[in-house]
Amino acid sequence: xxxxxxxxxxxxxxxxxxxxxxKLSHDGEVYDLLGIYFVNMLLTIVTLGIxxxxxKTRIRRYLWSHTxxxxxxxxxxxxxxxxxxxxxxxxxxxxxxxGAYTLIFTSIWPGWASDIELGILYQLPxxxxxxxxxxxxxxxxxxxxxxxxxxxxxRGSQSGSSSHYGVLSAGCWLLTFFTLxxxxxxxxxxxxxxRLNHTWFGDRAVTFDGNGDDLIGYYAVCxxxxxxxxxxxxxxxxxxxxxxxxxxxxxxxxxxxxTITGGTxxxxxxxxxxxxxxxxxxxxxxVLRRNASYLCTYLSLVGDQDFALIVQxxxxxxxxxxxxxxxxxxxxx
Amino acid sequence: MTGxxxxxYSDGLTAARVKVSVCFGNGALIIEPDxxxxxxxxxxxxxxxxxxxxxxxxxxxxxxxxxxxxxxxxSFIDGRILDPLLExxxxxxxxxVLGRRPGxxxxxxxxxxxxxxxxxxxxxxxxxEPVAALMPLAWEEAIGEQVFSxxxxxxxxxxxxxxxxxxxxxxxxxxxxFDNRYNFRFAVVxxxxxxxxxxxxxxxxxxxxxxxxxxxxxxVAGVLAHEIGHVxxxxxxxxxxxxxxxxxxxxxxLGDPSGILGMSAAxxxxxxxxAYSRGDEAxxxxxxxxxxxxxxxxxxxxxxxxxRTARREEAASTTSDEIIxxxxxxxxxxSIPFLSTHPRSAERAATVQATGSPGDPAMSDADWxxxxxxxx
Numbered sequence: 016x017x018x019x020x021x022x023x024x025x026x027x028x029x030x031x032x033x034x035x036x037x038k039l040s041h042d043g044e045v046y047d048l049l050g051i052y053f054v055n056m057l058l059t060i061v062t063l064g065i066x067x068x069x070x071k072t073r074i075r076r077y078l079w080s081h082t083x084x085x086x087x088x089x090x091x092x093x094x095x096x097x098x099x100x101x102x103x104x105x106x107x108x109x110x111x112x113x114g115a116y117t118l119i120f121t122s123i124w125p126g127w128a129s130d131i132e133l134g135i136l137y138q139l140p141x142x143x144x145x146x147x148x149x150x151x152x153x154x155x156x157x158x159x160x161x162x163x164x165x166x167x168x169x170r171g172s173q174s175g176s177s178s179h180y181g182v183l184s185a186g187c188w189l190l191t192f193f194t195l196x197x198x199x200x201x202x203x204x205x206x207x208x209x210r211l212n213h214t215w216f217g218d219r220a221v222t223f224d225g226n227g228d229d230l231i232g233y234y235a236v237c238x239x240x241x242x243x244x245x246x247x248x249x250x251x252x253x254x255x256x257x258x259x260x261x262x263x264x265x266x267x268x269x270x271x272x273x274t275i276t277g278g279t280x281x282x283x284x285x286x287x288x289x290x291x292x293x294x295x296x297x298x299x300x301x302v303l304r305r306n307a308s309y310l311c312t313y314l315s316l317v318g319d320q321d322f323a324l325i326v327q328x329x330x331x332x333x334x335x336x337x338x339x340x341x342x343x344x345x346x347x348x
Numbered sequence: 349m350t351g352x353x354x355x356x357y358s359d360g361l362t363a364a365r366v367k368v369s370v371c372f373g374n375g376a377l378i379i380e381p382d383x384x385x386x387x388x389x390x391x392x393x394x395x396x397x398x399x400x401x402x403x404x405x406x407x408x409x410x411x412x413x414x415x416x417x418x419x420x421x422x423s424f425i426d427g428r429i430l431d432p433l434l435e436x437x438x439x440x441x442x443x444x445v446l447g448r449r450p451g452x453x454x455x456x457x458x459x460x461x462x463x464x465x466x467x468x469x470x471x472x473x474x475x476x477e478p479v480a481a482l483m484p485l486a487w488e489e490a491i492g493e494q495v496f497s498x499x500x501x502x503x504x505x506x507x508x509x510x511x512x513x514x515x516x517x518x519x520x521x522x523x524x525x526f527d528n529r530y531n532f533r534f535a536v537v538x539x540x541x542x543x544x545x546x547x548x549x550x551x552x553x554x555x556x557x558x559x560x561x562x563x564x565x566x567x568v569a570g571v572l573a574h575e576i577g578h579v580x581x582x583x584x585x586x587x588x589x590x591x592x593x594x595x596x597x598x599x600x601x602l603g604d605p606s607g608i609l610g611m612s613a614a615x616x617x618x619x620x621x622x623a624y625s626r627g628d629e630a631x632x633x634x635x636x637x638x639x640x641x642x643x644x645x646x647x648x649x650x651x652x653x654x655x656r657t658a659r660r661e662e663a664a665s666t667t668s669d670e671i672i673x674x675x676x677x678x679x680x681x682x683s684i685p686f687l688s689t690h691p692r693s694a695e696r697a698a699t700v701q702a703t704g705s706p707g708d709p710a711m712s713d714a715d716w717x718x719x720x721x722x723x724x
Contacts, residue, residue, distance in 0.1 A: 080402040090401050125493035168360035168419040323364035
């Protein structure tokens with residue numbers, strides 16, 4: 016037998032430089048996705064729903080595997096088991112806390128179930144708690160997905176604290192509420208900022224320095240145009256804000272450029288909705304494919320980067336996946 | 349080196365990649381950097397350590413993982429290496445990520461589903477009893493209160509004060525000297541069904557139909573004592589624990605635990621549909637017999653009530669008219685709830701007859717009249 020070679024960190028490789036402006040590309044076949052999707056549906060039904068964690072994993076593996084950057088495909092290394100365990104943990108925590116809350120509430124106000132006002136009083140804390148909890152769930156799901164996303168064998172990761180993100184999100188919602196919605200662009204920007212500034216690939220973090228000040232003008236104009244354009248201007252606002260966010264984002268020596276416009280966004284979203292509605296959800300693989308292509312068409316990275324300088328991160332990774340997002344049914348592909 | 353398969357190699361330590369050519373060696377892939385690269389770094393990946401990074405699809409470029417060097421990737425330009433590679437490293441045919449055998453995976457799935465079914469039908473009923481036994485009184489009362497008030501919301505309760513007082517005297521008589529931790533509350537609901545049920549924590553609801561159907565106050569006393577028995581033995585509490593566990597598992601399977609929130613509110617309806625087991629009914633009957641004897645009430649009324657119920661059951665199952673000797677049995681439909689939750693009444697009647705004892709009427713004639721007109 017030949018002894019296995021143990022690799023050493025090599026010198027910088029001259030070939031590892033990016034070109035000026037690079038797009039992602041996606042070469043998934045919608046028929047492959049349809050095949051995976053229907054097998055998934057069948058197995059999910061047969062297993063009374065438990066297979067859905069593996070189903071989601073298979074779809075992700077396919078999508079990641081068929082998305083390419085600089086001739087190298089992404090890779091998804093998550094497993095259905097991790098998703099299932101994450102879900103079970105959160106389910107247990109939720110059942111215990113909500114159960115305890117219900118019992119305490121019932122011992123203070125017995126018979127609340129038949130009283131409308133007490134019923135609202137019961138729901139209110141749950142409703143309020145759902146704002147930070149949904150944000151926390153999304154943040155944690157993102158951490159899991161990044162940690163299972165590889166390119167050239169190098170992992171993504173997310174630092175930061177999900178509870179901090181939850182509090183930030185809830186506080187921003189409160190400000191948005193009290194400013195009659197005018198804090199919205201600031202909220203969006205602050206949340207994007209927290210997410211992006213805690214996003215890593217290898218040992219380098221993404222940086223973002225956007226500010227809601229730069230969007231509030233568009234936002235105000237969009238409010239004025241809402242009636243005359245029957246709300247269509249909000250697609251334009253969304254496109255504008257995505258362009259702005261990309262322009263303020265950097266990774267190592269790479270910048271980002273998004274060329275999404277309101278028109279293409281209307282086209283994407285309305286066609287997706289029609290596909291889903293008229294197929295009763297069966298056309299979902301087409302929507303996945305369309306979204307991937309859309310991203311690849313309108314997102315590009317600008318600049319040169321010597322990828323030999325980007326080193327694998329040794330940060331700890333979450334061992335279970337997305338439990339909260341699963342529990343709140345907001346986990347998406 | 350020429351003649352090898354073209355590929356890109358990333359060592360998993362940095363995001364750089366080098367062009368390599370790969371050929372088959374003895375028990376391993378030999379990976380050699382191309383000219384211009386650092387040519388000293390020839391690598392050897394053993395066939396046994398190889399895994400596919402992607403699901404295998406025809407025409408797709410092959411990308412390999414080496415489990416001895418888990419972050420490194422070897423990405424071939426195309427899929428040409430696949431066929432010779434599959435011969436050398438047959439474990440790659442397994443679509444599973446880490447090369448577990450498909451048979452093992454299937455067995456795990458089948459085992460998992462069998463475990464879920466076993467939990468539902470074997471584990472849950474066994475767990476319910478100890479859980480209910482551990483429940484503090486305050487919890488039981490909280491659940492009972494919720495069931496009771498939920499039921500109150502959709503039904504009219506009979507509250508003629510003379511009738512309520514008469515019912516109170518009957519229940520006092522039954523409970524005197526019967527040590528238990530519950531603070532019982534009795535109510536009559538204005539509904540025609542011949543039915544009664546007990547909610548956890550001492551809430552007992554009697555249907556007007558049951559009082560109408562009774563030939564004497566002894567019948568009602570027997571049913572009341574029986575329901576008190578269910579409370580003391582915590583059968584309803586066990587039922588709710590079982591149903592909650594079941595709902596939890598169903599939510600888990602369907603993936604929507606937020607539905608648990610709404611569950612407690614629905615437990616009143618649920619209690620009505622709970623079927624007690626044969627053992628539960630026997631336990632409650634035994635307590636009823638004991639209670640009637642202690643209070644000096646004739647258990648014959650309860651026996652007759654059970655016999656009437658048995659005839660209704662038979663009539664419901666055979667729908668033969670001749671068996672229905674009593675005019676009141678025409679309203680068969682109305683007695684269905686009682687039938688469905690209190691099965692095997694003939695057997696029960698025989699047991700109560702054998703163990704019961706004679707005694708006085710349960711109520712004075714005046715009280716019995718008041719109870720009969722409790723709904724006005």
